[in-house]
Amino acid sequence: MTEKHVRHWIGGKPHEGPAGRQGDIYDPATGRLTGKVDFASATEVDAAVAAAKAAFPAWRDASLAKRTAVLFRFRELLAARRRELAELISSEHGKVISDAAGEVTRGLEVVEFACGIPHLLKGGYSENVSTKVDAYSILQPLGVVAGITPFNFPAMVPMWMFPVAIACGNTFVLKPSEKDPSASVWLAELWAEAGLPDGVFNVVHGDKTAVDALLEHSDVKAVSFVGSTPIARYVYERAARTGKRVQALGGAKNHMVVLPDADLDLAADAAVSAGFGSAGERCMAISVVVAVDPVGDELVARIAERAARLTVGPGHDPAAEMGPLITREHRDKVASYVESALAQGAAVVVDGRGVETAEEYSGGFWLGPTVLDHVTPDMDAYTDEIFGPVLSVVRVGSYDEAMELIAANPYGNGTAIFTNDGGAARRFQNEVEVGMVGINVPIPVPMAYYSFGGWKDSLFGDSHAHGMEGVHFYTRTKAVTARWLDPSHGGVNLGFPTNG
């Protein structure tokens, strides 16, 4: 099979220039190398930003009707071809195709939200703030904005950003994950088919070199980042130092609290779905189940029974519920937490290290569902974001102890509570220091018209992604005070303007 070659997308077409460096693309199910991706140096980043800068004035001035017409066409094309994109994602990421289709749908919802941009960009108007003086506010785009995205949602996370940014009148440079870069180029081609003018959406591939070039570029006005916490912090600090607007979403350790009155079958189904969907490589995955006494034994038994029954296999196999991990290194790192947890005193209730696959997949990056019980907050399996199919159970004596555990954790992305007590759920929603909360819902990813984002070390910056916070992030407000003179104007007045 010939290897694919993934290129940058600059100014409405693939970038043909030679690449100084390239990265490898794998099929995680077989472990085989399937292609190469060009890595950008500052030169290609400059070219992409220049294309976006050149496209900005005309796109900013394109009527709202014209912009929304392109967005609606993009929406139609994406809806019609979502299966194709899901297969492409699965081939590089490894997730099962139904899960990849789910990610495309959630991205599509942001496109649909952005189709309503004429309504969202309405400013305010006040007549007669002073005698014959009117005041109003208008929302204007920033210019060239950049998105830097992680491997785990190669279509959805970029779509948290660019539909809103472009709808607001900005032009966009995307630096997707180098591990599964094809989805971004597929989306760029779709934009072109939808009639987006050349240069409004660009893609540069690569690693730290490309990211740093974007962070330092004086023509990049804002940076949206999603990835791990150390890099999110780095991007936030460096972009802020160069005066850019920045939102940097980081890692997670999501706790699911199960109170004694919960429906334990519902809770076990939820924990297994949210812990092992996409092999745990979701920023909203449940990685810690907090079992409040006395539910521990019964809950762990129900979770273990379900986890052990999951079908692990390649993403294109309709029978598979969970695919492989993204790289061999990541697979080995995730497996190392099972070893450290054992050494530190946890019990391995379900062990995915010996998972079996068909012969042709023996080189893949496999780790089966793993359940760790009696995990304590000092263990590596608890303190670190594992980002794999390893579900830890921490047992606590009370609701208050569960709350203390979550409060002490540096992350604050998502959390959930399972209970039949409305008062307890309401108290949890009110008290918990986490950005996204589920009540009997394990993965509370907000709809496109709300905003996505965590608290504490899960987000650096002020704005969450998409929804109205996205619109605010990608626009600047201008306040105008206007007087159209009539013959009764009051003449010179050196006093500070006040109402009159």
Ligand code: NAD
């Ligand atoms: P990552 O931080 O390794 O990479 C994210 C992006 O940063 C990629 O584009 C990568 O090329 C770039 N990058 C990597 N190292 C860099 C460096 N040293 N300097 C500059 N740029 C660098 O993350 P990942 O492994 O691709 O994705 C998994 C992580 O993303 C997990 O921590 C997960 O929780 C997080 N995530 C968070 C959210 C959220 O909404 N909070 C959503 C999805 C994923």
